[in-house]
């Protein structure tokens with residue numbers, strides 16, 4: 347247990363070092379503490395102007411109270427034996443943007459399934475992922491509900507940061523804290539109660555470099571990583587550290603990383619993977635694809651055997667394009683038949 351008076355005495359650095367999982371809280375609320383490590387929460391709050399505060403999703407005047415609650419909740423979750431096994435995820439229909447009911451039957455997704463989500467920009471792909479992340483109970487704009495193992499999800503999934511139900515890879519990656527790559531991963535590893543940090547940090551940096559076009563190092567500050575590098579780092583971090591049984595991926599392709607390698611790293615026998623994508627190769631790698639229109643699930647299509655054959659051709663074409671890209675990037679000229 348921690349009480350408010352204790353928290354008020356601590357600097358942000360001290361809070362992170364005592365309760366590493368607090369990083370998840372700041373990340374989830376998109377609160378950047380970069381450059382404020384030596385301040386207390388009160389000092390941190392003083393930097394914000396009135397109009398800035400209005401934009402925050404959370405009421406920052408209650409930040410101390412919320413943090414105290416979060417820390418105490420996490421401490422009690424961590425003490426419990428977590429039941430991690432998720433064998434099915436069910437999506438119950440809601441409404442599209444015009445309020446028309448969705449017409450699909452309850453959609454049950456099983457362990458080791460990869461499901462793609464396709465549809466135009468603005469159609470509601472990220473919204474569907476957010477419904478799953480929040481284990482919606484009719485309490486989101488779509489009115490959908492999400493069941494875990496056929497039952498309404500326990501609220502603990504909404505709060506628990508380290509053994510979260512869902513590992514979310516979002517479209518926007520922003521680092522909330524000024525650290526080197528090595529320090530950042532180490533903090534993440536600690537926040538997930540991983541024992542052998544050094545080994546894990548090494549594996550993550552290697553995996554991230556395997557995905558990223560340009561290499562980086564332990565000592566690189568996270569805030570100076572390129573879009574592709576930070577995406578690669580977050581993917582490797584999620585793939586290696588996360589024990590979440592459900593992985594949500596939002597448009598992995600727009601980041602200058604090898605998206606097929608990334609998908610292979612993230613997918614696991616025991617996991618359920620949902621990914622929003624505009625990429626035909628990724629869409630056809632999925633077992634099924636959800637088609638979104640106007641905010642609603644319009645269709646759910648099984649990938650046919652004919653489509654799987656087309657996928658093989660697509661992958662060959664992809665390889666050619668990738669190697670062409672690598673050659674051009676390396677300053678070479680290309681000629682001959684393509």
Ligand SMILES: Nc1ncnc2c1ncn2[C@@H]1O[C@H](COP(=O)(O)OP(=O)(O)O)[C@@H](O)[C@H]1O
Pocket residue numbers: 441442443465466467468469470471472473474487488622640641642
């Ligand atoms: N069923 C729905 N009802 C109401 N609003 C919706 C619904 N589906 C999506 N939206 C809203 O539409 C906007 C665009 O959706 P988004 O998921 O970001 O699209 P995409 O990821 O496909 O580009 C968001 O503001 C989202 O909250």
Ligand SMILES: [Mg+2]
Pocket residue numbers: 471472473517596622
């Ligand atoms: Mg989106």
